[in-house]
Amino acid sequence: MQDEMTPGKGWALETLAIRAGHNRTHEQEHAEPIFPTSSFVYASAAEAARKFSGEEPGNVYSRFTNPTVATFEQRLAALENGERCVATSSGMAAILSTVLALLQSGDEIVASRSLFGSTVSLFDKYFAKLGITTHYVELADLAAWEAAITPRTRLLFAETPSNPLAELVDIAALAEIAHRHDALLAIDNCFLTPALQKPLTLGADLVIHSATKYLDGQGRAVGGAVVGRRQELDEVFGVVRTCGPCLSPFNAWIFTKGLETLDLRMRAHCANAQALAEWLQAHPAVARVHYSGLREHPQHELASRQQSGFGAVLSFEVQGEREAAWSVIDATRMLSITGNLGDVKSTITHPASTTHARLSPQQKAAAGISESLIRVAVGLEAIEDIRSDLARGLDALSN
Numbered sequence: 278m279q280d281e282m283t284p285g286k287g288w289a290l291e292t293l294a295i296r297a298g299h300n301r302t303h304e305q306e307h308a309e310p311i312f313p314t315s316s317f318v319y320a321s322a323a324e325a326a327r328k329f330s331g332e333e334p335g336n337v338y339s340r341f342t343n344p345t346v347a348t349f350e351q352r353l354a355a356l357e358n359g360e361r362c363v364a365t366s367s368g369m370a371a372i373l374s375t376v377l378a379l380l381q382s383g384d385e386i387v388a389s390r391s392l393f394g395s396t397v398s399l400f401d402k403y404f405a406k407l408g409i410t411t412h413y414v415e416l417a418d419l420a421a422w423e424a425a426i427t428p429r430t431r432l433l434f435a436e437t438p439s440n441p442l443a444e445l446v447d448i449a450a451l452a453e454i455a456h457r458h459d460a461l462l463a464i465d466n467c468f469l470t471p472a473l474q475k476p477l478t479l480g481a482d483l484v485i486h487s488a489t490k491y492l493d494g495q496g497r498a499v500g501g502a503v504v505g506r507r508q509e510l511d512e513v514f515g516v517v518r519t520c521g522p523c524l525s526p527f528n529a530w531i532f533t534k535g536l537e538t539l540d541l542r543m544r545a546h547c548a549n550a551q552a553l554a555e556w557l558q559a560h561p562a563v564a565r566v567h568y569s570g571l572r573e574h575p576q577h578e579l580a581s582r583q584q585s586g587f588g589a590v591l592s593f594e595v596q597g598e599r600e601a602a603w604s605v606i607d608a609t610r611m612l613s614i615t616g617n618l619g620d621v622k623s624t625i626t627h628p629a630s631t632t633h634a635r636l637s638p639q640q641k642a643a644a645g646i647s648e649s650l651i652r653v654a655v656g657l658e659a660i661e662d663i664r665s666d667l668a669r670g671l672d673a674l675s676n
């Protein structure tokens with residue numbers, strides 16, 4: 278009998294990413310199969326009754342469980358060091374399901390001010406309607422987090438590092454604050470993935486993923502996941518099963534295969550991003566680079582301690598205003614001009630007029646989103662090609 282690939286048995290992350298969660302069928306297939314089926318059948322009425330009641334484990338309907346989705350969930354749970362993972366139809370569905378499962382009307386959330394735009398809309402527009410209020414604080418300011426907590430606070434929510442300025446929060450310290458006040462800490466681990474950061478090991482209670490980004494890594498599918506302890510994840514599963522934001526078997530299969538190269542890809546992404554950040558920092562047309570892998574980054578020491586890599590999303594300010602930033606973006610011939618990230622293809626974005634356009638000029642100033650800021654999610658093309666694509670516009674600015 279071969280050993281099951283479960284964490285805590287000494288298997289390395291690279292190994293778990295390739296092998297965990299595949300329970301081979303009687304066909305003895307080598308690669309993970311896809312089960313594109315809505316429902317399952319039984320040998321008898323009695324077996325159906327046992328499966329429906331939960332008395333006997335097994336599949337009933339793919340909104341509840343599906344073997345391909347289960348493989349992805351078990352693999353990601355192993356990588357994040359969680360007891361259970363629940364997959365969802367998108368990253369947003371992961372956040373929605375978590376809050377619906379664990380909070381109720383009258384509860385409060387304390388969240389970082391630097392969050393994905395749709396997360397802020399979800400909190401302010403939809404959770405507010407359910408009587409769940411969110412207070413925003415500066416990501417790195419632990420005293421501000423603690424000051425915003427009230428007896429009704431149930432959840433602390435952060436992305437670290439932040440987008441696009443790569444600011445960090447000390448996850449272990451934030452978890453300690455959350456637990457002292459009987460609240461849960463959820464970390465959106467989209468930017469680093471378990472290959473570079475393990476929030477549960479650092480003390481967080483829940484990890485949120487948009488699998489759409491690096492877990493797939495090749496821009497093929499939309500999906501998400503929540504990972505954590507069985508106690509909370511059983512509740513999240515209840516929401517997904519009842520409300521229906523479940524992941525399709527086909528997308529789950531894509532993410533499962535994506536995880537197999539996660540560690541390798543993330544290392545290569547980090548190497549390209551570090552090289553690009555250092556090159557940008559030395560370019561005369563660049564005023565400032567935001568990347569936690571640079572020694573000059575104010576939280577470089579925390580990043581080195583809490584992460585096992587610095588990620589591949591960086592941003593930089595060019596000399597000049599919006600016109601200068603746009604000229605650099607428009608001079609590229611290879612980089613994809615898009616708001617997306619977490620892809621082998623490098624992407625370039627002007628946050629002030631796209632991902633952060635909804636902010637008022639005052640909010641942009643407070644958040645550090647200047648008109649001269651450009652974000653690059655560094656992909657896996659040859660670093661010389663990425664550099665020369667950016668050099669065209671930057672050289673023109675400095676001449």
Ligand SMILES: *Cc1c(COP(=O)(O)O)cnc(C)c1O
Pocket residue numbers: 367368369370393395396436465467468486487488489490499500501
């Ligand atoms: C993309 C993203 C999300 C939302 O995920 P979807 O899969 O697009 O729903 C949430 N958080 C972060 C940090 C993201 O980048």
